[in-house]
Amino acid sequence: MKFNKDLLRYLALFGNLGFIVMYNVLLWVAFYKLYERFVGFSSLVFIIFIFIGIVSAFYNIYKYIMK
Numbered sequence: 001m002k003f004n005k006d007l008l009r010y011l012a013l014f015g016n017l018g019f020i021v022m023y024n025v026l027l028w029v030a031f032y033k034l035y036e037r038f039v040g041f042s043s044l045v046f047i048i049f050i051f052i053g054i055v056s057a058f059y060n061i062y063k064y065i066m067k
Contacts, residue, residue, distance in 0.1 A: 020064060021057040028053030 032049040036042075 016064070017061055020060050021054075024057035024060060025050065025053040028056070 028049045032046050035045060035049070
């Protein structure tokens, strides 16, 4: 069985992209947990923090792909 190097490279790229998204969203959820501890619970703020995490993830993916 012959391995295609391009296939492995693209699989590694998709794996990295998944980690970038997961890291950014979890980071902003952690920021929300700190906010919740000191200020209090707010569903709207949670949604805003998740949205910021998703936007920052796509921005970091864009920077990663363009380099």
